[in-house]
Amino acid sequence: MKCSVALSVEDLSFSYGGKKALSDVNFKIHSGECTILLGPNGAGKSTLFSLITRLYDTHNGQIELCGFDVKRQTRLALEKLGVVFQQSTLDMDLTVLQNLRYHTALHGMGRKLAEQRIQLELERLSMFDRRFEKIRQLNGGHRRRVEIARALLHKPAVLLLDEPTVGLDVPSRLAIVDYVHCLAEEEKLAVLWASHLIDEIYPEDHLIVLHQGCVKANGLVDEVLKITEATAIKDAFCQLTQGEQA
Numbered sequence: 645m646k647c648s649v650a651l652s653v654e655d656l657s658f659s660y661g662g663k664k665a666l667s668d669v670n671f672k673i674h675s676g677e678c679t680i681l682l683g684p685n686g687a688g689k690s691t692l693f694s695l696i697t698r699l700y701d702t703h704n705g706q707i708e709l710c711g712f713d714v715k716r717q718t719r720l721a722l723e724k725l726g727v728v729f730q731q732s733t734l735d736m737d738l739t740v741l742q743n744l745r746y747h748t749a750l751h752g753m754g755r756k757l758a759e760q761r762i763q764l765e766l767e768r769l770s771m772f773d774r775r776f777e778k779i780r781q782l783n784g785g786h787r788r789r790v791e792i793a794r795a796l797l798h799k800p801a802v803l804l805l806d807e808p809t810v811g812l813d814v815p816s817r818l819a820i821v822d823y824v825h826c827l828a829e830e831e832k833l834a835v836l837w838a839s840h841l842i843d844e845i846y847p848e849d850h851l852i853v854l855h856q857g858c859v860k861a862n863g864l865v866d867e868v869l870k871i872t873e874a875t876a877i878k879d880a881f882c883q884l885t886q887g888e889q890a
């Protein structure tokens with residue numbers, strides 16, 4: 645069952661040794677909505693993802709996925725989550741199909757259901773015909789598509805994507821941005837997309853601006869524009885991240 649508040653982050657702080665990476669981060673994301681986590685390099689986006697996915701322990705604060713605390717109800721919480729990490733985690737020497745089957749096995753899916761889910765998710769991304777190819781043979785855009793398909797196999801309620809289009813050519817980028825926005829709307833998925841690229845934001849998106857580990861703005865694109873009295877997101881972003889070292 646999908647729920648309205650799909651991810652809730654409360655009073656979250658995290659340090660690497662003595663160096664603070666996140667300070668009192670608070671936000672919620674909702675089903676059916678694409679939320680862009682916009683921040684320059686070093687803002688803390690990947691650190692936040694590492695805490696949500698339990699790669700790091702949460703030191704201060706609370707993270708809930710569909711009402712399940714990631715620390716106390718880890719299995720139930722992580723079942724709700726699909727993730728595309730910043731660095732690819734596909735096995736380059738296995739085929740598309742082998743990579744995806746491994747994931748369905750991890751989620752305890754039976755063979756028949758697994759094959760159905762794999763076919764559906766690959767077809768939706770026009771990758772089903774490439775299923776017997778090794779990942780190494782695919783271009784960057786197609787590898788990313790495989791990672792998105794894989795993240796969706798177990799029907800998560802929340803999809804995290806950490807800068808999934810960096811390094812891709814423009815048509816591949818646009819196709820992925822468009823696909824993920826449609827997913828949020830049609831599948832009622834809650835999407836959290838980390839990015840530093842302004843042109844990946846759609847006018848109806850929810851926007852969270854993160855800078856030096858702090859949330860500088862949190863609202864619909866129009867609301868963020870209003871608060872900053874800016875006419876374009878680019879200007880609002882520059883204003884909110886002033887002092888950023890180039």
Ligand code: ADP
Nearest residue numbers: 660663665683684685686687688689690691692
């Ligand atoms: P982003 O993903 O927004 O680029 P990160 O979460 O990767 O930001 O990094 C946030 C801050 O934490 C940066 O100052 C970065 O240098 C630091 N940082 C990230 N990973 C580590 C680590 N493993 N050890 C120490 N500092 C780190």
Ligand code: MG
Nearest residue numbers: 689690691730
């Ligand atoms: Mg990062």
